[in-house]
Amino acid sequence: MLSDRTLAVTDAFGLRNQGAHSGDPRDEIEALPVPTSLLVDANGKVLWMDVSENYQRRSSPEVVLAALQTHLH
Amino acid sequence: MNALKNTGNQLALLGLLLAIGCTMVWFNQAEKVALPENRTLFIGVWLSAVAFAIAAFVKKPSWPGRIAALPALVIGLFLPFTVSISEQILPPGAIQVGETIPNFSAQNDRGEVFDSAQLRGSPVLIKFFRAHW
Structure with a gap:
């Protein structure tokens, strides 16, 4: 299992969700991978x-x- | 038992039972990875719970009814809200079938750096999902 806290890998694959953010509001980054x-x-x-x-x-x-x-x- | 003779309390209890029952089924199906694509029925039951909770307050329930109506209202509104924000949208340029995956590195759960070059040589299933540890 790997961590992608900054979404660098997610972005490399082009999988950052463009919809409403449904993650933890305390997270530093306001997006999640699809x-x-x-x-x-x-x-x-x-x-x-x-x-x-x-x-x-x-x-x-x-x-x-x-x-x-x-x-x- | 006198509390159950109060119409407001009855409505509140019904709303609470609907909200809890629907939510239990929801999470049970989610655990089995079996949530239906069409969630209209779930949303309908949750909103019915909200309607019963509101009707309960109109009928002026005693304190047991108020205690029951409040979670029915909260659950009945919150779960449909989570459904409403659940849509996932890919950006333009997302990876497609037939393309080669990009090179990447990331930290594993032991703090070690993993390089995607290690994946070459055999098929692999990659899953992107949200999690915390």
């Missing part, structure tokens, strides 16, 4: 990604497993 799952191959290419349309919904384990089976067979 909850996202990315399946990346051995060369760093993105094979699959799942972006949550709202922070209350995340990729279910079944969805992720299906992606792994589809792209890594």
